[in-house]
Structure formats: structure tokens, C-alpha cells
Amino acid sequence: DTGVxxxxxxxxxxxxxxxxFRCDPISExxxxxxxxxxxxxxxxxxxxxxxxxxxxxxRLLSDRFSAERPKGSFSTLEIQRTEQGDSxxxxxxSSFPGxxxxxxxxxxxxxxxx
Amino acid sequence: xxxxxxHNHHVILSEAxxxxxxxxxxxxxxxxxxxxxxxxxxxxxxxxxxxxxxxLVKGIKxxxxxxxxxxxxxxxxxxxxxxxxxxxxxxxxxxxxxIIFGKGTRLHILP
Numbered sequence: 001d002t003g004v005x006x007x008x009x010x011x012x013x014x015x016x017x018x019x020x021f022r023c024d025p026i027s028e029x030x031x032x033x034x035x036x037x038x039x040x041x042x043x044x045x046x047x048x049x050x051x052x053x054x055x056x057x058x059r060l061l062s063d064r065f066s067a068e069r070p071k072g073s074f075s076t077l078e079i080q081r082t083e084q085g086d087s088x089x090x091x092x093x094s095s096f097p098g099x100x101x102x103x104x105x106x107x108x109x110x111x112x113x114x
Numbered sequence: 115x116x117x118x119x120x121h122n123h124h125v126i127l128s129e130a131x132x133x134x135x136x137x138x139x140x141x142x143x144x145x146x147x148x149x150x151x152x153x154x155x156x157x158x159x160x161x162x163x164x165x166x167x168x169x170l171v172k173g174i175k176x177x178x179x180x181x182x183x184x185x186x187x188x189x190x191x192x193x194x195x196x197x198x199x200x201x202x203x204x205x206x207x208x209x210x211x212x213i214i215f216g217k218g219t220r221l222h223i224l225p
Contacts, residue, residue, distance in 0.1 A: 040217065040218075042118075042206070044215070045212045045214070055211070091157075093158075102163060104160075
């Protein structure tokens with residue numbers, strides 16, 4: 001499968017715990033995006049990388065959230081001290097840069113904070 | 115605030131009915147427009163996109179959308195829906211390297 005992959009697909013954690021998600025983009029794509037989707041809403045932009053550089057972060061990304069893409073390939077999204085409001089689907093997408101750079105989405109990681 | 119509005123949150127149609135899902139955006143200037151679809155249990159997939167040129171865009175599975183700049187609209191259409199079109203549809207605008215999504219429309223096709 002040469003699409004975007006995400007791991008794990010589901011994560012249940014207790015409030016206050018830290019969680020980390022991984023995204024593996026399509027190998028030729030140098031841009032990688034993270035989105036969050038809650039029930040009844042469309043995906044909301046969180047942050048994106050071009051190669052290893054994090055170019056933009058949304059206001060939605062509080063201090064408890066951190067994302068990395070150390071070698072410009074896979075990326076991790078960590079949430080520290082999880083809260084119930086963090087429960088959501090976390091989506092990763094990748095693309096080439098520029099106008100033709102349509103984004104290809106992974107299956108998402110569903111986080112449930114109890 | 116900059117936004118993407120989808121008029122219908124939930125649409126129910128019978129097979130063979132015609133479909134039109136409304137989408138309006140509030141950005142000025144140059145925008146790239148998309149419709150994404152999410153079938154039950156699957157991830158988001160691109161249905162069609164508009165970057166420039168002919169404002170009538172054809173996508174996969176018989177879908178099309180028309181970009182009307184003066185109305186800031188990008189409505190999705192299909193002349194005859196099938197049961198397999200049951201899914202959630204998201205209109206989206208790409209601006210400054212980000213994609214801004216609408217809240218989605220759940221389409222349910224009755225067999």
C-alpha cells in the first residue's frame with residue numbers, strides 16, 4: 001500500500017496521560033499536514049511541514065501539542081496531559097507543494113480520552 | 115471570519131434522484147476548491163478539484179461541480195445518484211497551503 005498510513009488507528013487513554021501518533025506520508029511527498037476532526041465537523045488544520053521544517057501552527061494547537069518530522073519523512077504528533085476535549089479523529093495528509101499539490105489523507109487515529 | 119459553508123447537513127434521496135449540494139466560501143482572491151468524500155469506514159478521498167480554467171469541473175463517479183466566482187459558490191452535482199453514493203461530502207478551499215473544510219453533508223441514498 002503506497003498511501004498515507006497512520007498508527008495507531010484507535011487509542012483510548014485516561015485523562016492526564018500522554019499519547020503519540022505516527023504518520024507515514026506517501027514517500028515522494030515533501031509536505032505533511034495534521035488535522036483534527038470532531039463529530040459533526042469537517043477536518044480542522046493543526047500544523048504542516050515541508051520536509052523537516054514546521055511552517056505553520058494553528059491556534060488550535062495548544063502548548064500540550066507538539067509535532068515533529070525529524071528526517072523529513074514520517075511525523076509524530078504528541079499530546080501531553082490529555083483532556084477529554086482532545087477526543088477526536090486525528091488525520092494526516094501529504095502532498096507535493098504548489099497549486100497542483102492536492103492532499104492525500106490517511107485513515108486517521110481515533111483518540112478517546114476517558 | 116474566513117469560512118466554508120455547506121448548506122445541508124443531512125440529505126436523504128432515493129436512487130436515481132438528482133443531487134445538488136451547496137457550498138459557499140468567504141475568501142476573496144484566488145482560491146483552489148475541492149470536494150472530498152468519505153465513504154463509511156473509509157478515509158477522505160478527493161472527488162474533484164478546481165484550480166483554474168473551465169469553471170465546470172468533472173470528477174470521479176459521475177460527479178461535477180461548478181465554480182461561480184460572483185457567488186463564491188462551488189456546488190456539487192450528480193444527475194442520478196446510486197445507493198453507493200451514501201457518504202459524507204466535504205467542500206474545501208485551499209488557501210496559503212492550508213485546506214479549510216466545511217462541516218460536511220451526510221448523504222443517505224435509499225435503495
